[in-house]
């Protein structure tokens with residue numbers, strides 16, 4: 461694979477998302493998979509990003525699952541997990557504007573008893589709780605971010621990714637599973653190696669390409685042994 465092409469296409473991918481999100485200066489109504497959803501400014505919009513939609517379309521929720529959606533942004537993925545049959549959904553997001561967006565949509569649709577949108581850094585807002593399924597679309601790139609919107613896409617030194625894989629097992633039920641999306645926009649080999657180091661096996665459940673060369677993969681993970 462030509463690394464220069466991957467780099468150029470990944471840059472284009474990230475620039476397009478940043479431009480699209482920064483383009484909005486107020487709330488706007490979208491239709492995602494037939495659901496009316498109010499998006500707020502400064503909030504990552506999954507419709508602009510192929511990887512986000514690949515995970516949304518391949519959540520693997522089983523009826524009655526208790527689901528944690530990590531890195532939930534505006535909470536569309538949490539809402540889809542509920543629509544897919546989860547009995548309870550908790551979402552976690554670090555920044556206020558996307559978190560307020562998720563809360564607004566939950567309250568507006570009277571779903572407060574089913575979807576619990578929380579504000580916090582990774583698992584800081586999750587108590588002593590265990591889930592059947594944890595979904596995650598993390599920032600892909602090991603880069604400095606300038607501003608909150610860039611933080612949706614960038615994770616300097618992969619500090620957040622390392623912490624995610626170190627801690628996620630502690631929030632799973634005995635046979636719990638993790639579903640993620642990741643891409644060549646970041647370091648895919650490193651992503652899978654972190655999961656393995658932390659005791660997980662995995663299988664790829666869906667894949668696509670962005671442009672000619674950038675792989676995008678949804679994977680399911682479970683604790684080894």
Ligand SMILES: C[S@@+](CC[C@H](N)C(=O)[O-])C[C@H]1O[C@@H](n2cnc3c(N)ncnc32)[C@H](O)[C@@H]1O
Nearest residue numbers: 504506512531532533553554581582597598612
């Ligand atoms: C790629 S976006 C995904 C948003 C949403 N899950 C989706 O697919 O539409 C990543 C999100 O993770 C959030 N985020 C970044 N670092 C975080 C952290 N340490 N804890 C919680 N959320 C974080 C960002 O603000 C952003 O909303």
